[in-house]
Amino acid sequence: MKVRFLVTDVAAFSFNKLVIFGVGLIGGSLARALRERGEAAGARTVVGVGRSSASTARALELGVVDETAALGDDAALRAALSGADFVLLAAPVAQTQPLLERIAPFLDAGTIVTDAGSTKSDVVASARAALGVRIGQFVPGHPIAGREASGPDAALPDLYVNRNVVLCPLPENAPEAVERVAAMWRATGACVREMTPEQHDRVLASVSHLPHVLSFALVEQILNSPDAALKFSFAAGGFRDFTRIAASSPEMWRDVCVANRTALLDELDAYTAVLARLRAAIEAGDGAALEAVFARSRVARSEWQEQRSAGAALGDASK
Numbered sequence: 406m407k408v409r410f411l412v413t414d415v416a417a418f419s420f421n422k423l424v425i426f427g428v429g430l431i432g433g434s435l436a437r438a439l440r441e442r443g444e445a446a447g448a449r450t451v452v453g454v455g456r457s458s459a460s461t462a463r464a465l466e467l468g469v470v471d472e473t474a475a476l477g478d479d480a481a482l483r484a485a486l487s488g489a490d491f492v493l494l495a496a497p498v499a500q501t502q503p504l505l506e507r508i509a510p511f512l513d514a515g516t517i518v519t520d521a522g523s524t525k526s527d528v529v530a531s532a533r534a535a536l537g538v539r540i541g542q543f544v545p546g547h548p549i550a551g552r553e554a555s556g557p558d559a560a561l562p563d564l565y566v567n568r569n570v571v572l573c574p575l576p577e578n579a580p581e582a583v584e585r586v587a588a589m590w591r592a593t594g595a596c597v598r599e600m601t602p603e604q605h606d607r608v609l610a611s612v613s614h615l616p617h618v619l620s621f622a623l624v625e626q627i628l629n630s631p632d633a634a635l636k637f638s639f640a641a642g643g644f645r646d647f648t649r650i651a652a653s654s655p656e657m658w659r660d661v662c663v664a665n666r667t668a669l670l671d672e673l674d675a676y677t678a679v680l681a682r683l684r685a686a687i688e689a690g691d692g693a694a695l696e697a698v699f700a701r702s703r704v705a706r707s708e709w710q711e712q713r714s715a716g717a718a719l720g721d722a723s724k
Contacts, residue, residue, distance in 0.1 A: 418588040419447035420490040426476075426504055428453035428464040430551060431521045432495030433560025436469050438593035441562040445592045452485045456496075464557040476507065486511040491589060494520040499660040501528050505535035505543070512542065519546045519586050523609060523657070525573045525602035527664040541577035544586045545602060546570060548595065549613070553652035566594035573602045610668035615676060617658050618669070620651040 423439065425432040436451040453470035455461040461473040474485035486492070486508060494504055501522060512518070522528045525545050532543045550568040552559065570590040574583045587597040600608070623644075627636050662669060679698075686694040 418445050418585075418592045420445060420589070421448040422450045422452065422489045423491045423493065424452045424454060424474075424485050424489045425470070425493045425495055426454045426508075427493075427495035427521075428455055428461055428470055428560075429495065429556050430554065430559040430564070431548060432493055433464060433469045433557045434550075434562070434564035435493060435495070435521075435548075435589075435593060436464075437560050437562040438565055439589070442592070442594065444594075445589075447490075452489075454482070454485060460557060464560075467557055467560075469557050469560055482508065483511045486513070486516065488513065489516045491586075492516055492518040494518070494522070497654075497657045497660040498522040498524050498528055498531075498664050502531035502535045505532055509536060509539070512539070514542075516542060517544060517582050517585055518542050519544045519589075521546065521548050523547060523613065523661045524664040525571075525605045529573070529575065529602050540575060541579060541582070543575070544578055544583055545573040545575065546586060546590070547573075547605065547609075548590065549609075550595075551653070553649055555654055563594065565590065568595050570595040570597050571605055572597060572599050573605055574599060606665050606668050610665055610672045614661055614665055614669050615672040617650050617653060618662065618673070619676070620648050621658070624648055624651045 420439070423436065425436060428436070432453070436453075439445045440449050440451065450472070451470045452472045452474060453461045453464045454474045454476055455464075456476060458473075458475065461470070464470045465473050472485070474481040476482065492508065492512070494501060496504060501520065505518070508518075520528055520543075522545075525547060529545055532545070533540050536543055548565055548568065548570045550565050550570075552561075552564075572583060572586060572590075590597050627633050630636060683695065683698065685691075686698075
C-alpha cells in the first residue's frame with residue numbers, strides 16, 4: 406500500500422480560532438508553531454481546554470493559549486467552540502470518544518475536528534460512535550514528534566519542523582477539509598503524509614510503540630533486580646539513549662498499547678524471535694552470527710540517519 410504525500414500551499418493557511426483539548430507538549434507546540442513561526446494568517450486565537458485547571462492556567466500564563474475553558478462547564482465550552490475553525494484532540498486515545506461526545510452538541514457545522522492520537526483504527530471507531538452522521542467533520546491525524554518532557558512548559562514552536570504528520574482521511578471527509586488540516590500542519594514545518602488507519606497502526610507498532618515498550622521493560626527489569634541501585638549508579642550513555650523514552654507519559658502509552666495490541670503483539674513476537682536467535686548465538690559462542698546481525702543493523706541504522714539528515718537539510722533549503 407502506497408503512502409501518499411499531501412502537498413498544500415503553506416502561505417495560504419489561515420485560521421481565526423483553534424480549540425485545543427490538551428494543552429501540553431503536542432497541543433501546546435501546535436499553538437506556539439502556528440502563532441510564532443509566521444506561516445499562518447488570520448486572528449489566530451487559541452483556546453485551551455483541559456481536565457486540569459492548573460495545566461490550562463499555566464498555558465495561559467506562558468502565552469501558549471489566549472483563552473481557557475473548563476471541560477465541565479457547558480456555557481464556557483459552547484462559547485469556546487462557537488466559530489471555531491479547528492478543534493484538536495491532543496489527549497490520550499482512550500479519551501477520544503468521551504471528548505467527542507462531550508463537544509458534539511456544541512460543534513458548528515463548519516468546524517473541522519482532528520486529533521493527535523498515536524493509534525488510528527480505535528480512534529476512528531470512537532469518532533464514528535460519538536459523531537454518527539457528522540463523522541465527515543473528523544479528520545484523523547497523528548503528528549509523529551515528541552520528547553520525554555510533558556505539560557505546557559514543554560511546548561516548542563519548532564517541535565514539528567521536518568517531522569512527519571500522518572493523516573488518515575475517511576471516505577466521508579470532504580477533500581477540502583483534509584487539505585485544510587494538511588495545511589495547518591505544514592504551517593508548523595511538518596511533512597504531511599497520508600495512510601489508511603490500518604497501515605498507520607502496523608507501521609507505528611513497529612517503529613514507535615515497540616521501542617517504547619522495550620524501553621519501559623529494560624528499566625522494569627533493572628528495578629526488579631536485587632542490586633538495582635548499584636546498576637543504576639553505573640548506567641551511562643547507552644542506558645540513557647535506550648531508556649530516554651521511558652520518561653514518557655505512562656497514561657498515554659498505557660492507552661496506546663491497549664488500543665494497538667494486535668499489531669503490537671505481532672511486533673513483540675517478531676522481536677522475541679530475533680532475541681531468541683541472538684541468545685542462541687551467544688550461548689553457542691557464535692561470534693560470526695552475532696557480528697552479521699550487528700553489521701546489518703549498523704548499516705541500516707546509518708542509512709536511516711543519513712536519510713533523516715538529508716530530509717532535514719532539504720527542508721531547510723526550501724525555506
